[in-house]
Amino acid sequence: MLGYTLKRLLTLIPTLLVASILIFLFVHLIPGDPASILLGDSATPEEIASLSAHMGLDRPLWQQYLVWFKNVLHGDFGQSIFFKTPVLEVIADGAETSICLALMTMFWIVLIGIPVGIVSASFHGSWVDQITSGGAMLLASIPTFWLGLYLILIFSVGLGWFPSSGFPSISDEGGLSNLRYLILPSLTLAAPNAALIVRLVRASMLDVSREDHVRTARAKGLHPARVSIKHVFRNALIAVAAAFGFTFAALVSEAVVTETVFSLPGIGRLVVQSILRRDYPVIQGVILLIVLLYLVINLLVDLAYARLDPRVSLQ
């Protein structure tokens, strides 16, 4: 187990290195010179050149990369061109919204996705299964932003139950009741992902239910519900946990859209706006942190998987 952990940790380093080079290249190939964007239309070529030199933009690309990477290792992601503050501060400002949104979304996914998946698999082939698994597929076919827009139209504009946009910090006036701003966004974000979990729980439960130990449990005369939960679901959960890394990636993608629809001050909207503003340091920093988070989550998932199923680490 220790050997496996070390091996997995070591493979993380080259992946992260290549990812950082890719991110740096992608962002620097984006057309548009940040110095001229920063100075506006009235700037003279001399002013632009001097600012470029000041920002280090006139040096060869590989030198710029090395400087950036060295600073990143020291925890310095540079200054945002737009906000004129350190990138980490800009990201930290959006973190509260995105973390609250993610937690609330996970709450809906677990609350709705897993029970519906169990029901769907337990009644495999019946009309209950057809409606739930078909419904899940339909839900996963809805564009996130379209769902968000209609939820706003119905529940904010029409019924006035929830606010339609923004998110004041929970440390501001209102406290935890500010979380009501996140109810519609988290439902929007949860819909396609809960649907994925329903399909996943169903598929892995059906796989497990064909195994010998399940047949034994049934043959012993255990109650079908007990077999479903204790013997099938618990084993199927391993496969569901293994797909958590994939869910995280899907969640980030859709959070970008959802935060834009609901004008939430989170990291997802920050990415889109930084791209539109050509704010290089912020784009680089955010994407690098997201990739790092994804790799760490996948590593933890793999380690947990190896712990739950010892056959994995022996391969």
Next chain:
Amino acid sequence: MTLRTTIAAVFRGRKLAALGAVWLCIITVAAIGAQFIAPFDPLEIDPIARLSEPGLPYLFGTDHFGRDTFSRAVYGARMALIIGIGSVLVALICGGLIGLLSAYFSTLGHFLMRIIDVLMAFPALLLALVLMTLLERSVINTVIVIGIVYATTTARIFFGMTLKLKNEVFIDAARCSGAGHGSILFRHILPNLWSPLLVQASFIFAFAQLQAAALDFLGLGLPPEVASWGNMLAEEKIYITRAPWLLMFPGALIILSVFSMNLVGDAMRDSIDPRFKNDIAGI
């Protein structure tokens, strides 16, 4: 097995999937014959009839420029088909080749699959957003970018399937009878992968629609003047309170098409070689 019996086998007992296939045929007909079906020019502006309700002569109503929503939706079907087929081709050709070659030549594969691993660490939409920013907004660039994003998963899937086939006895037999690498790859391995390839294609087609719509919505997809379902939603989103039906039609068209493609893919997956069934992840 003839084509007819294959199709019958895929859709047997799956009425919903068969309906999905019918819907996809309708979309295809609309896409091909758009200029004969659309009653108006999708770009023609009628300022007096701005934001008019569904009825006659504007079946689905008009947008804030007074353009006919129905005609734009019909031309949007053409765009949906171009985006779908284009991204499928890019993803399958790039991803399929990388996967096939990586599994067959293990030294090359070690290197290529590491790169794929790195690319897969980027969430799909984020990768598409950054790549779109590098390029101009155009139909072909959108197709290429979405294709590249899904080439990564395709490569991974093909890598796994080729590895399984590589050690089969019939490959050894082909090698013993003097077949070269090219012949083994493309005449012995690839033909066994046609049906999983088709299933993967249907899922990519479905995902590509959602991805393209999201890019359009964020203002980084197709050029704004192109009549696509995503652009129709993006342009009219601020009029949703004044004309709630406006976003209903393009939205419903996207949902129906994606849902149909997923249903058809799911039905096909159940009838392919059981060895490969778990390799392909759809919805």
